[in-house]
Amino acid sequence: MAEEAATSQGSLLQPHQVIVRPLVTEKGMHRATRHNAYAFEVSRLATKADVRRAVEELFNVKVLEVRTQNRKGKPRRARFRQGNTQDWKKAIVKLHAEHRINLF
DSSP states (O other): OHHHHHHHHTOOOOHHHHEEEEOOOHHHHHHHHHHOEEEEEEOTTOOHHHHHHHHHHHHOOOEEEEEEEEEOOOEEEETTEEEEOOOEEEEEEEEOTTOOOOOO
């Protein structure tokens, strides 16, 4: 029964599978203190609804909005070989004013 509900929503990802890691950058910390928005690297299969559900369950907060970006990998080379880093997905999650996430 639980699998049927998950397939009707479109995703089978568990909350701990959706969020890969928090993005702790200077810009991200500024965004967190000023706008109460946090950035995460998320699974490329995750939808905005998946990200919202995962953040609310894992951090016990209330999410206002989710914005996602598909980021392209950067070109890299090692000796004589050309290549790219992997493409990845970024999510910026804005929380209600009374909620915070302590990343440290």
